Amino acid sequence: MNTIAAELRWTASEAYHQRACEVLPRGVTSAARAGGSPFPIAFERARGARIWDIDGNEYIDLVGGFGPAILGHLPPNVVSAVRLQIDRGVIFGGQHPGELELAELIRAAVPCAEMVTLCNSGTEGVQTALRIARATTGRQLILAFDGHYHGWIDPVSPPNDAGSSANARADRIVIEWGEMSKLDAVMELYGDQLAAVIIEPFPCNQGVFRPTPGYLARIREWCDRTGALLIFDEVISGFRVALGGAQSLVEVTPDLTVLAKGLAAGFPLAAVCGTRAAFSAARGDGPLKIGGTYNGQALGVAAAIRAVQHLRDEEKTVYAQLEGLGRQLEERISAAATETGRPLTVNRIGSILQLFYGLDAPAKNVAEMRRSDAAALTELTRGLLSRGVYALPRGLWFVSAMHSSADIDRIGDALVDALTDLPAGGRE
Numbered sequence: 001m002n003t004i005a006a007e008l009r010w011t012a013s014e015a016y017h018q019r020a021c022e023v024l025p026r027g028v029t030s031a032a033r034a035g036g037s038p039f040p041i042a043f044e045r046a047r048g049a050r051i052w053d054i055d056g057n058e059y060i061d062l063v064g065g066f067g068p069a070i071l072g073h074l075p076p077n078v079v080s081a082v083r084l085q086i087d088r089g090v091i092f093g094g095q096h097p098g099e100l101e102l103a104e105l106i107r108a109a110v111p112c113a114e115m116v117t118l119c120n121s122g123t124e125g126v127q128t129a130l131r132i133a134r135a136t137t138g139r140q141l142i143l144a145f146d147g148h149y150h151g152w153i154d155p156v157s158p159p160n161d162a163g164s165s166a167n168a169r170a171d172r173i174v175i176e177w178g179e180m181s182k183l184d185a186v187m188e189l190y191g192d193q194l195a196a197v198i199i200e201p202f203p204c205n206q207g208v209f210r211p212t213p214g215y216l217a218r219i220r221e222w223c224d225r226t227g228a229l230l231i232f233d234e235v236i237s238g239f240r241v242a243l244g245g246a247q248s249l250v251e252v253t254p255d256l257t258v259l260a261k262g263l264a265a266g267f268p269l270a271a272v273c274g275t276r277a278a279f280s281a282a283r284g285d286g287p288l289k290i291g292g293t294y295n296g297q298a299l300g301v302a303a304a305i306r307a308v309q310h311l312r313d314e315e316k317t318v319y320a321q322l323e324g325l326g327r328q329l330e331e332r333i334s335a336a337a338t339e340t341g342r343p344l345t346v347n348r349i350g351s352i353l354q355l356f357y358g359l360d361a362p363a364k365n366v367a368e369m370r371r372s373d374a375a376a377l378t379e380l381t382r383g384l385l386s387r388g389v390y391a392l393p394r395g396l397w398f399v400s401a402m403h404s405s406a407d408i409d410r411i412g413d414a415l416v417d418a419l420t421d422l423p424a425g426g427r428e
């Protein structure tokens with residue numbers, strides 16, 4: 001496959017990037033896309049498990065739009081639902097039946113969901129959930145976990161995020177994830193001042209870890225004891241790891257859940273759902289007014305209805321397929337590492353994979369993840385790009401239900417070649 005490397009050209013993407021840097025900061029509209037090597041590639045088309053750049057190169061896509069493309073790009077039934085909706089109108093400034101239909105579908109699928117509200121991005125969903133928690137409990141303090149990502153609003157930003165407000169973070173405590181004793185200590189001290197504990201139930205942004213047995217249940221117990229609300233950020237895991245999200249697999253039910261990437265097959269839409277009690281400040285005579293011009297916008301809602309119906313109707317098939325393809329890819333990654341003698345390891349939950357380079361074993365926590373060789377992963381990603389595989393430099397890979405077993409084999413072959421290009425004895 002090395003010959004393919006010589007054939008790919010990115011002349012148009014390079015020119016695009018130079019021109020874009022004049023008007024778009026770093027040439028991108030979300031900084032996470034700026035790290036592509038040799039430069040961020042510009043795309044013009046995506047369908048199924050394939051994506052095409054503006055130079056006409058075709059790739060097998062492992063980025064999946066950073067997670068939303070569970071059903072691949074442009075699932076036909078979702079596209080026809082959106083087309084139909086365009087003919088009916090996209091914004092009403094009033095209620096429309098789709099919102100209710102979607103809320104009822106989410107209620108039927110997600111364990112904690114007695115009530116639902118809609119917005120448009122994961123970040124907005126987190127903001128909504130925090131507002132609900134603070135208004136419902138009448139408390140300010142939030143507990144969060146190191147390495148968990150909840151979007152880029154100030155209250156959940158890392159302390160070194162340029163331009164973020166230190167004041168907005170003053171009401172937040174961050175602790176190491178997964179350490180039962182640290183959790184107990186902080187809950188003992190601050191539990192009854194907490195409005196909420198916010199957590200990715202399966203931390204997907206810093207390692208794709210499964211929590212140690214009993215950890216989430218212990219958080220649930222502490223929340224019950226102290227009156228803090230438990231918020232699961234299922235922006236990535238929702239609808240991707242199971243129809244009911246991570247909460248249906250770990251059998252711990254939060255008070256509130258944020259859903260986004262998995263909800264609408266790539267169309268922008270997010271939802272916050274939770275118990276009636278958690279929503280008490282936002283309903284009836286409660287003081288909280290949830291706002292947003294585009295909340296419940298009809299195109300995202302139409303897409304989400306069809307996507308969730310599809311996941312519900314094809315539940316067994318789709319999730320077995322995602323698990324099978326994910327497992328095959330994990331096996332190919334391990335085989336490529338063995339074959340080339342390179343220190344590549346992987347964590348996986350269903351169709352979500354995180355690669356590590358230079359560790360003896362896959363990372364078990366954020367501290368270990370931070371020791372993975374980021375520069376080597378970026379180089380590896382570039383090698384894959386040359387061989388027709390588009391993946392994130394940070395090593396977070398998403399498989400979709402539209403990938404085929406043959407696609408996974410092609411990725412495995414490309415990986416062997418790309419790994420062979422990396423220095424054998426480790427990097428300087």
Ligand SMILES: Cc1ncc(COP(=O)(O)O)c(C=O)c1O
Nearest residue numbers: 121122123149150151233235236
């Ligand atoms: C777990 C999690 N929460 C929240 C967000 C923010 O979502 P968005 O980028 O749609 O604002 C993300 C985005 O990657 C995420 O992974």
